[in-house]
Amino acid sequence: MIELDDKDRALVRALAKDATQSAGALGRELGLSQPACWRRIKRLREAGIFRETRLEVDAAALGFGVTVFLGVKLATKGRVSLEDFERAVGAIPEVQTVEHVLGLYDYRLRVVARDISDFERVLRRRIMTLPGLGNVEANVLLSEERRPGPI
Known part of the structure; x- marks a missing residue:
């Protein structure tokens, strides 16, 4: 398990709400550069925090x-x-x-x-x-x- 800081937790919350947001938009929202945001997303994905990205369908x-x-x-x-x-x-x-x-x-x-x-x-x-x-x-x-x- 990796150590999560406040920015990581905010990133998880933002992506759980809307996983279609770009790293640039997320970075602006969280006070990070686009590359820094992308690196954090990649690290969280590799650590298994994000299992998959899915489209929610209205049955x-x-x-x-x-x-x-x-x-x-x-x-x-x-x-x-x-x-x-x-x-x-x-x-x-x-x-x-x-x-x-x-x-x-x-x-x-x-x-x-x-x-x-x-x-x-x-x-x-x-x-x-x-x-x-x-x-x-x-x-x-x-x-x-x-x-x-x-x-």
Whole structure:
């Protein structure tokens, strides 16, 4: 882990808010030259602070109006069943995130669908056929108030 100073932390916050900003614009905002800002960005990237740059897509604007969080409890435990489950669930395009968690469930899935009947189709034909699947609990997203941001 690298040591971060105040400028590094400000840079992380600025890029977490808008990763499309140029090093020159960020430098002006933070009181750094463009080359100094670029060197800091490069150092943070090489240290693993920035994992990737991604475009945030509005699922509803693309016709996916329903988001459902599934709590999944596997019927059997073991390395083979975990790997089989993860490989199979990773192949379902409607499953946006797969989180291996500790607690009541083994996995937490974020699933998008066009509407409730589309979600039912995904649930019946794809999710309920996953290897090692035990119990499933669904929670439909009503609204999302806080988006992930800088730590």
